Amino acid sequence: MSERQHNLIVPSHIACVMDGNGRWAKERGLKRTDGHLEGEEALHRVVQAANDLGVEWLTVYAFSTENWKRPPSEVAFLMKLVDESVLLKRRDELHEKNVRVKVIGRRDWRVPRKVLKRIDETVELTKDNTGMTLTIAFNYGSQAELVDAVRKIIDSGVQASDVDEKRISANLYDAAIPDVDLWIRTSGEYRLSNFMTWQASYAEMVFLDTYWPDMDKGQLEDAIEEFSRRHRRFGGL
Numbered sequence: 001m002s003e004r005q006h007n008l009i010v011p012s013h014i015a016c017v018m019d020g021n022g023r024w025a026k027e028r029g030l031k032r033t034d035g036h037l038e039g040e041e042a043l044h045r046v047v048q049a050a051n052d053l054g055v056e057w058l059t060v061y062a063f064s065t066e067n068w069k070r071p072p073s074e075v076a077f078l079m080k081l082v083d084e085s086v087l088l089k090r091r092d093e094l095h096e097k098n099v100r101v102k103v104i105g106r107r108d109w110r111v112p113r114k115v116l117k118r119i120d121e122t123v124e125l126t127k128d129n130t131g132m133t134l135t136i137a138f139n140y141g142s143q144a145e146l147v148d149a150v151r152k153i154i155d156s157g158v159q160a161s162d163v164d165e166k167r168i169s170a171n172l173y174d175a176a177i178p179d180v181d182l183w184i185r186t187s188g189e190y191r192l193s194n195f196m197t198w199q200a201s202y203a204e205m206v207f208l209d210t211y212w213p214d215m216d217k218g219q220l221e222d223a224i225e226e227f228s229r230r231h232r233r234f235g236g237l
């Protein structure tokens with residue numbers, strides 16, 4: 001362990017908005033999709049780094065419920081990238097590293113069946129792994145997640161007076177995923193963009209100027225170092 005790693009307080013749950021692929025590509029005179037390809041490599045690096053650092057939960061924003069507004073060709077590219085690279089190409093290695101993969105988001109008609117099948121296979125393959133949990137937020141939005149949770153609660157016939165924070169948490173896409181400790185966004189944007197807003201109610205937020213494709217272990221450690229310096233109070237003293 002390096003001197004630096006020794007001083008880090010490693011958050012249990014890190015959530016990451018992987019932003020800036022398009023701008024990374026534009027700066028290099030490349031296509032936006034080249035930025036996404038490079039972003040997939042960065043995701044792989046960050047997963048390895050988080051696993052090495054002992055992070056228990058890593059949740060990454062791969063496709064938002066609002067990203068359907070992009071041109072169909074870019075949407076199709078992102079669907080294929082998640083299917084063939086993030087899931088198919090990497091899953092054996094993730095499995096070998098004892099990483100458990102989860103996927104949260106809406107399984108609606110817009111997501112190709114092939115992708116849903118690949119999600120199910122990958123989740124099934126890795127479900128008994130006991131190392132880090134990598135959760136891929138895909139066709140995910142916090143507002144949709146809350147709407148879906150409220151629908152489930154109403155359908156279950158629970159009385160309004162029995163609805164509390166615990167009940168809502170228990171009806172999110174995956175009740176086992178804990179609240180977020182460290183919420184990171186790359187690319188110099190200071191927005192939530194509908195990512196884990198319920199779970200990040202008391203998260204420490206770190207905004208990095210780096211475009212996502214340039215993200216590496218050192219930058220992740222920078223964010224964790226910043227987290228280590230924060231004093232969390234949770235409303236107390």
Ligand code: IPE
Binds near residue numbers: 021022023024062187
């Ligand atoms: C993030 O990069 C990746 C996804 C949203 C899938 P962007 O594609 O948003 O890149 P910028 O923000 O346009 O640079």
Ligand code: IPE
Binds near residue numbers: 017
């Ligand atoms: C958030 O980034 C979504 C993902 C990283 C998957 P966006 O680039 O879509 O967010 P906005 O449009 O800048 O808010």
Ligand code: MG
Binds near residue numbers: 019
């Ligand atoms: Mg963006």
